[in-house]
Amino acid sequence: MAQTPITVRGDVDERAVAQLRRCAEAGGAVAGVLCADGHVGYSQPIGGAVAYPDHISPSGVGYDIGCGNKAVRTELRVDEVRAELPRIMDTIVERVSFGVGRHNDEPVDHPVLDRIAQTDFAPQRKLAGLARKQLGTVGAGNHYVDLFAGDDGLVWVGVHFGSRGFGHRTASGFLALAAGRRFDDRAPDGAMDAPPVLLHVDSELGQAYVGAMELAGAYAYAGRDVVVDRVLDVLGARATYEVHNHHNFAWRERHHGTDVWVVRKGCTPAFPGQEGFVGATMGEPSVVLRGTDDPAGAELLHSTVHGAGRVMSRRQAAGRRVKGGGRIGGLIDFPAVRRDLAGQGVELRGGDADEAPDAYKRLDAVLAAHGPTIEVLHRLTPIGVAMAGPDVRDPYKD
Structure with a gap:
């Protein structure tokens, strides 16, 4: 049996490459890709894409189904809002809930909630109350709401988060079902290098997952x-x-001449002409990019990075908690990071050492590793960053 062709861009961990190969070969994939922001994830690496002819992978999509980015350009000029940034950021964190739970009573409604309440897959209908409660909340980890100064002089808004508890419980439920358990049972505790969970797309369970995944994705978009x-x-x-x-x-x-399911975990589709918003760190420019028609794009399954990519774990960056509060052993001096960001004119709300710029690669470097398969359309410099505060551990982040 021929070995699945694997394409790797940039300087990535060999363990992540091994994870990708394991996932690709387990399902007879036609190709696998690891983008330059790639690093180790649960079963399938972050930054990895695998093209399966006959399977779909709940472990590959991951727990935060539909996690993604949205950016919008406004008609406001940056110099019109600069003096008001502290007030604006304070108001954003009052009106948008970060971390665990909802911290305001502003009503939220959306047609996707009716779709969830009426979906054919009964276990997801039971999650309708959770979905309604969490719609429009951001979560923790590397999820954020940012204001940017665009290279066009205009104010941009950018967000990064996914399907929250609705998607997490959907993923957990299918991992449990794949192991012969009930949807509401605890999913097996898989090791980081566990083989992928694969469902044949023509099976009843595979078809159910496709529909449930697509609904969780619609919820994330909403x-x-x-x-x-x-x-x-x-x-x-x-x-x-x-x-x-x-x-x-x-x-x-x-x-490669075959109809496939492309499972992308932490990587952005980038077909010729397709645009994407890719975040950097709280102190560096993010980008709006576009896929090109360069032939190398096909080798990458028309995929590109979704961020800068971690260079250290959250514990390495922030240290470990000790009894009585506080932490020891962290590599990042977060008070110093805050001072640096303030000196750059960034209004930071929340955040912690595990999201500091030095915990990540440089976005320009990972973009360069993808060469002419992408082109940058806009550079967006952060002027306001809102995230969950320190020590928030949200079970529904990616």
Whole structure:
């Protein structure tokens, strides 16, 4: 049996490459890709894409189904809001809930909630109350709401998060079902290097997962729309352009002459002409990019990075907690990071050492590793960053 062709860009961990190869060969994939922001993940590496002819992988899509980014350009000029940034950021964190739970009573409604309540897959219908409660909340980890100064002089809004508890419980349920358990049972505790969980797409369980995944993706899109609209309301602005994309999802596509399910975990689709918003760190420019028709794009399954990519674990960056509060052993001096960001004119709300710039690669370097398969359309410099506060451990982040 021929070995699955694997394409790797950039300087990535060999363990992540081994994870990708294990996933690709387990399902007879036609190709596998590891983008330059790649690093070790649960079973399938972050930054990895695998093209399966006959299977779909709940472990590959991951727990945060439909995690992705949205960016919008406003008609406001940066110099019109600069003096008001502290007030604006304070208002954003009052009106948008970060971390665990909802911290405001502003009503949220969306047609996707009716779809969840009426979906054919009965276990997801039971999650309708959770979905309603969490719609438009952001979560923790590397999830954020940012304001940017665009290279066009205009204010941009960018967000990053996924399907919250609705998607997490959907993923957990299918991992449990794949192990012969009930949807509501605890999913097996898999090791980081566990083989992928694969479902044949023609099986009853595989078809159920496809529908449930797509509904969780629609919920993630709706949540990002709700949050962006709320931030626009805070700004008193309107969107004049937007780009919106998942990076934890599976798509039916055609590659290498074969119809396949491309399972992308932490990587952005980048077909010729397709635009994507890719975040950097709280202190460096993010980008809006576009896939090109360069032939090398096909080798990458028309995929690109979803961020800068971690260079250290969260514990390495922030240290470990000790009894009585506090931490020891962290490599990042977060008070110093805060001072640096303030000196750059960034209004930071929340965040912690595990999300500091030095915990990540440089975005320009990972973009360069993808060469002419992508082109940068806009550079967006952060001026306001809102995240969950220190020590928030949200079970529904990616």
